[in-house]
Amino acid sequence: MSEGPKHRVETLAIHGGAGIDDATGAVTPPIHLSTTFVRGADGSYPKGFVYTRSDNPNRSALERLLAALEGGAAAAAFSSGSAAAGAVFRSLEPGDHVIVPVDMYHGIRKLLHGAYIPWGLELSTVDLTDLGALETALRPNTRLVWVETPSNPRLEITDIAAVAELAGSYGVRVVCDGTWSPPDLQPSLVLGADLVVHASTKYLSGHSDVLGGVVVSRKEDRFFERVRFLQQNEGAVPSPFDCWLTMRGIKTLPYRMRGHCANAQRVATFLAEHPSVECVHYPGLIDHPGHEIARRQMKAYGGMLSFEVRGGEEAAMGVAAKLGLITRATSLGGVESLIEHRASIEGPESLTPRNLLRLSVGLEHPEDLLADLEQALAG
Numbered sequence: 001m002s003e004g005p006k007h008r009v010e011t012l013a014i015h016g017g018a019g020i021d022d023a024t025g026a027v028t029p030p031i032h033l034s035t036t037f038v039r040g041a042d043g044s045y046p047k048g049f050v051y052t053r054s055d056n057p058n059r060s061a062l063e064r065l066l067a068a069l070e071g072g073a074a075a076a077a078f079s080s081g082s083a084a085a086g087a088v089f090r091s092l093e094p095g096d097h098v099i100v101p102v103d104m105y106h107g108i109r110k111l112l113h114g115a116y117i118p119w120g121l122e123l124s125t126v127d128l129t130d131l132g133a134l135e136t137a138l139r140p141n142t143r144l145v146w147v148e149t150p151s152n153p154r155l156e157i158t159d160i161a162a163v164a165e166l167a168g169s170y171g172v173r174v175v176c177d178g179t180w181s182p183p184d185l186q187p188s189l190v191l192g193a194d195l196v197v198h199a200s201t202k203y204l205s206g207h208s209d210v211l212g213g214v215v216v217s218r219k220e221d222r223f224f225e226r227v228r229f230l231q232q233n234e235g236a237v238p239s240p241f242d243c244w245l246t247m248r249g250i251k252t253l254p255y256r257m258r259g260h261c262a263n264a265q266r267v268a269t270f271l272a273e274h275p276s277v278e279c280v281h282y283p284g285l286i287d288h289p290g291h292e293i294a295r296r297q298m299k300a301y302g303g304m305l306s307f308e309v310r311g312g313e314e315a316a317m318g319v320a321a322k323l324g325l326i327t328r329a330t331s332l333g334g335v336e337s338l339i340e341h342r343a344s345i346e347g348p349e350s351l352t353p354r355n356l357l358r359l360s361v362g363l364e365h366p367e368d369l370l371a372d373l374e375q376a377l378a379g
């Protein structure tokens with residue numbers, strides 16, 4: 001896209017990555033499957049590409065787009081959200097101390113315990129909604145605070161600006177897993193995070209057909225160079241086709257998010273009033289403990305919610321079993337609504353309540369979603 005006035009997110013989502021293809025005039029970008037690129041007679045690389053593990057036209061277009069959408073200086077795309085998170089943790093040094101929240105995506109907690117603590121990281125798990133607790137947990141060797149907001153699966157809201165200010169005053173980097181609040185729902189970098197990580201598997205690609213992740217950095221600093229080094233030299237990168245699919249998904253991201261947010265608000269309100277539901281976790285509800293912070297730092301409250309069913313695990317499983325339109329499956333952020341009993345997928349160490357169901361509210365008509373939930377909750 002040519003330099004010009006700063007475009008708004010709907011425009012960037014469509015035009016922020018690749019323009020018209022110079023070689024063919026194609027409006028939709030071609031997919032560059034070639035793993036290798038020709039050298040000039042003088043040994044140079046006239047188009048800037050060498051080998052697809054290091055860089056590829058589809059990947060660099062996706063990275064430009066993601067950096068533009070987040071307002072970052074640079075982005076590195078990975079083959080999964082977990083690979084993106086892994087590159088961030090391994091850009092630290094053995095002996096460094098990391099702080100993570102109590103409620104977070106269980107897969108990243110599993111990686112920390114199974115790989116990065118054995119590798120040498122020190123870890124503290126802290127309630128990041130409590131700034132006093134964060135300050136107490138900081139050590140001389142603390143190098144990174146990992147924030148996830150809204151969190152998976154309990155929708156806890158962390159005040160990114162407040163955490164960034166406190167951590168920043170100790171020279172500690174803040175990374176936000178923004179998977180549940182894709183651009184431009186929450187401007188994590190503008191709020192003060194140094195890096196934002198997304199599982200592009202979810203809302204960014206948006207159609208449950210691509211696995212991917214990204215790290216976007218506010219600055220092209222030494223730390224980001226290390227993330228880039230791991231990406232290019234280990235090669236946990238998305239294929240050209242996956243990059244292309246993710247870019248296609250992003251074109252409709254701002255409009256999809258409006259639908260997800262509106263539907264989730266409807267569903268959350270319905271569930272909050274239902275006698276078979278003990279409680280609903282959704283930051284768009286006025287009595288959610290993080291509502292005020294979410295109102296300040298998010299443009300809307302997202303498409304994810306969870307709720308606790310009266311009668312314990314068996315009742316929750318019973319509700320999930322009776323749903324017809326809403327599909328029982330893991331993952332989230334696609335156009336179709338998905339429901340999941342989290343505790344049973346998270347394993348024996350799970351802190352998630354046994355009666356909790358997590359719902360990724362899709363883009364079906366909200367009345368159809370409410371009707372499906374109504375019949376399932378009726379028992």
Ligand SMILES: *Cc1c(COP(=O)(O)O)cnc(C)c1O
Binds near residue numbers: 079
């Ligand atoms: C899904 C998810 C991830 C991991 O992404 P993968 O692409 O499955 O590796 C990380 N963080 C959050 C919040 C997620 O929901």
